[in-house]
Amino acid sequence: MEKSFENALAELEAIVKELESGNVELDEAINKYTEAMKLAKFCSEKLNTATKKVNEILTENNELKEFDVDTEA
Amino acid sequence: MEENKYLKISELNNYIKNIIDQDSFLYKVYLKGEISNFKNHTTGHLYFTLKDDTSRINAVMFAPNAALLNFVPEDGMNVLVEGRIRVYAPQGSYQIYVEKMTVDGLGALYIEYEKLKKKLASEGLFNPEHKKPIPKYPEKIGVITASTGAAVRDIMSTIKRRYPICQAILFPSLVQGKSAAPNIVEQIKKADSFGVDTIIVGRGGGSIEDLWAFNEEIVARAIYECQTPIISAVGHEIDWTIADFVADLRAPTPTGAAEMAVPTIIDTNNLIANYKIRLNKNIKSMINTKFITLRNFKNSFVLKNPMAIYEVKEQKYLNLMTTLKNNFLNIIGDKQRRFENLKMNYILQNPYQLIAPLQTKYDLLVNTLKLVNPLNILDKGYALVKKNNQVIKSSKELQIKDQIDIRFAHGTIKAEVQEIKKQNEKRNGVN
Numbered sequence: 001m002e003k004s005f006e007n008a009l010a011e012l013e014a015i016v017k018e019l020e021s022g023n024v025e026l027d028e029a030i031n032k033y034t035e036a037m038k039l040a041k042f043c044s045e046k047l048n049t050a051t052k053k054v055n056e057i058l059t060e061n062n063e064l065k066e067f068d069v070d071t072e073a
Numbered sequence: 074m075e076e077n078k079y080l081k082i083s084e085l086n087n088y089i090k091n092i093i094d095q096d097s098f099l100y101k102v103y104l105k106g107e108i109s110n111f112k113n114h115t116t117g118h119l120y121f122t123l124k125d126d127t128s129r130i131n132a133v134m135f136a137p138n139a140a141l142l143n144f145v146p147e148d149g150m151n152v153l154v155e156g157r158i159r160v161y162a163p164q165g166s167y168q169i170y171v172e173k174m175t176v177d178g179l180g181a182l183y184i185e186y187e188k189l190k191k192k193l194a195s196e197g198l199f200n201p202e203h204k205k206p207i208p209k210y211p212e213k214i215g216v217i218t219a220s221t222g223a224a225v226r227d228i229m230s231t232i233k234r235r236y237p238i239c240q241a242i243l244f245p246s247l248v249q250g251k252s253a254a255p256n257i258v259e260q261i262k263k264a265d266s267f268g269v270d271t272i273i274v275g276r277g278g279g280s281i282e283d284l285w286a287f288n289e290e291i292v293a294r295a296i297y298e299c300q301t302p303i304i305s306a307v308g309h310e311i312d313w314t315i316a317d318f319v320a321d322l323r324a325p326t327p328t329g330a331a332e333m334a335v336p337t338i339i340d341t342n343n344l345i346a347n348y349k350i351r352l353n354k355n356i357k358s359m360i361n362t363k364f365i366t367l368r369n370f371k372n373s374f375v376l377k378n379p380m381a382i383y384e385v386k387e388q389k390y391l392n393l394m395t396t397l398k399n400n401f402l403n404i405i406g407d408k409q410r411r412f413e414n415l416k417m418n419y420i421l422q423n424p425y426q427l428i429a430p431l432q433t434k435y436d437l438l439v440n441t442l443k444l445v446n447p448l449n450i451l452d453k454g455y456a457l458v459k460k461n462n463q464v465i466k467s468s469k470e471l472q473i474k475d476q477i478d479i480r481f482a483h484g485t486i487k488a489e490v491q492e493i494k495k496q497n498e499k500r501n502g503v504n
Contacts, residue, residue, distance in 0.1 A: 004212070005210050005212070006208060006209060006210040006211075009209075009210060009341075009344075009345070012345070012348050013348065015352075016348045016351050016352055016355075019351075019352065019355045019356070019359075020351065020355055022359075026359060026360070026363055029355075029356060029359055030356065033352055033355075033356045036348070036352050037349070037352065040345050040348055040349050040352070043341075043345050044342065044345050046238075047238065047338060047341055047342060047345070048338075048342070050238040051238075052233075052237040052238065053237065053238060053239060053240035053241075054240075055229045055232075055233060055240070055241045055242075055243065056240065056241070056242045056243065057220065057242070057243040057245060058242060058243065058244050058245070058263070058267070064242065067220075067229070067243050
């Protein structure tokens, strides 16, 4: 299962803070850095290439239909 | 009889009483008025007057009904009452026997609101420990509000503008009127089981009556029981509904709720960029620090002057040897001193002191020995008689013709016993 954006970002934040704490061996730090950069790339891509979602409405028949606020309002 | 025209007062009052008692319209009367002359009798019965601008009527509320009141009546309070009109014959007055009484208008709603708020607070529904955190980067948001109007437009467009990669799903609901509360409850349950990250439930501002559904107990409980975090957005800033108290987060307006529900793409991008900068800075400074440490090691005196290691060891060896030598000399010197001291000892210096008492004792013994030496006696003219080398102490041991040796001080002669004369036994003697 693909990592959720929220989890990826939380992991990224955790690594940044851990590295900034300075309690990491160099070898481990480099591994973590590589991992963090992958996470940052994943998050950026997810954020910027994800297709924009349409708003929807759950109808009385429990069906999802597109919901355009501008015309409905 | 002239007098027969006149009625007793009680007859009149009872007559009127009967008419009124039989009027079914007066069985149940709804009245609206202001309380005055309020008296709370010790029996628990309430006596008061209900009045409006032009009229008044006496009212009584018996203890069993009065006990059910959800407020404390007082003068000047506008109330709605329900009761029966009856005549009190002894006084010739009619009055309303109040069965139910509620506070009129906003006052009533306010009392209900305060009562429910108190109840739910005491049950712990508002406690901070029940508040669920709102996901920071949701992918799906359920919106429960009316499908038309400013609220839905504000929420949906704000989400779309700030965080277009999030899907907003509207669960349309009535938000006003009698059916609103059960409808909101139904949609909360639906959204909860549908699977969304966050739920926004709310409506635009309005009067306290308009917002009333959000003060209903069933809505409050549905929000409390919902597994998905809920942001409430009811009315405008100043109105706090019960729903606001129960919700995991309260937004002042629908737009505010959408802003709390999603981040902006720009902020999120900036955050990621900031993480990257911090990561790079950190790893660079870390490598730099290690590099400097390494260079310091390389430049260290020892690595630059490998002989120094040897020199240090040699110095240490020499120091040890010196110490050892000094210690050895010290030990020898010490022994020497002790030997010298011993040599100076009085006894060693005067060894005769050791034997002098012995010498004295020896001399004494020798003298004593000299005194007791039997041979010394010989010097005085005595002689010692032996036979077969045995000392003869009595003439009885001898017989005639025995060969004997007689020892004098300075020589021995051999002799033969010629005669034995008896003498006193005690006096041994030989001729």
